[in-house]
Amino acid sequence: MIRLILADDHPVFARGLRAVFEAEEDCAVAEVAGSGRGAVEAALRHAPDVAVLDIAMPDGDGLWAAAQMRSAGLSTRILMLTMADDDESVFAALRNGASGYTLKGSHPDDIVAAVRAVARGEAVFGAGVAGRMLRHFSRSVTVAPFPQLTEREHEVLRLLAGGADNTAIGRRLGVSSKTVRNHVSNVITKLQVSDRTAAVMRARDAGLG
Structure with missing residues (x-):
């Protein structure tokens, strides 16, 4: 009852x-x-x-x-x-x-x-x-582009799309240029593009930068 x-x-x-x-x-x-x-x-x-x-x-x-x-x-x-x-x-x-x-x-x-x-x-x-x-x-819920990327890789891609080079990205994130290069390499692989220029184009098409 x-x-x-x-x-x-x-x-x-x-x-x-x-x-x-x-x-x-x-x-x-x-x-x-x-x-x-x-x-x-x-x-x-x-x-x-x-x-x-x-x-x-x-x-x-x-x-x-x-x-x-x-x-x-x-x-x-x-x-x-x-x-x-x-x-x-x-x-x-x-x-x-x-x-x-x-x-x-x-x-x-x-x-x-x-x-x-x-x-x-x-x-x-x-x-x-x-x-x-x-x-x-x-x-209310916004889905970030490129969910295959880690949070750090996503930040590196956003800075690349904004025109920053590896040295500037390293200073911004507090990491070495070598670490930035590794992140960029991972981004290129995960986005299945040929180089960083193509990655930047994909990022800008998605509204980053």
């Missing part, structure tokens, strides 16, 4: 949500709160398996409530159920310990499934939220 508390400051929505869960044989709603502080107090009273929290609530929002539950050492897992689908709300929920994040427009069956998954220890994000996360990380 999954013991739940619900927190939402819209009574009609909260009653409907409670009815959804009480219709499920494996769910039991211990309490419904109408504020963030009320959610924390309910969690401390009942130590539920899952707390389903709205974000926008009076007297301590859902993010504050989630953080308070974590600080109190509760093992309660948190599912945010909210209208807010902006990036900042999603990542703030994660920072404050939420295990799942789904939107109020989701089908009731999807919300119940999300609670069950969170109770099993899984991380759950509704389809729209997951899409936002993918777009966020695809914008």
Whole structure:
């Protein structure tokens, strides 16, 4: 049996949500709160398996409530159920310990499934939220060119592309000219080019230098 508390400051929505869960044989709603502080107090009273929290609530929002539950050492897992689908709300929920994040427009069956998954220890994000996360990380993560190179070889190539000779590269990196020559040789081999000029051209084509 999954013991739940619900927190939402819209009574009609909260009653409907409670009815959804009480219709499920494996769910039991211990309490419904109408504020963030009320959610924390309910969690401390009942130590539920899952707390389903709205974000926008009076007297301590859902993010504050989630953080308070974590600080109190509760093992309660948190599912945010909210209208807010902006990036900042999603990542703030994660920072404050939420295990799942789904939107109020989701089908009731999807919300119940999300609670069950969170109770099993899984991380759950509704389809729209997951899409936002993918777009966020695809914008944020930059893949460096020439992943076959070591970090030092990549730096040598960048300096070559910027017009530095071996002596200048050695001074910049604090290594001998012989070491620089070895790095350049490795770069040429790994890039499968004929000489350093060709390596420089490849590097500049990739935006280095």
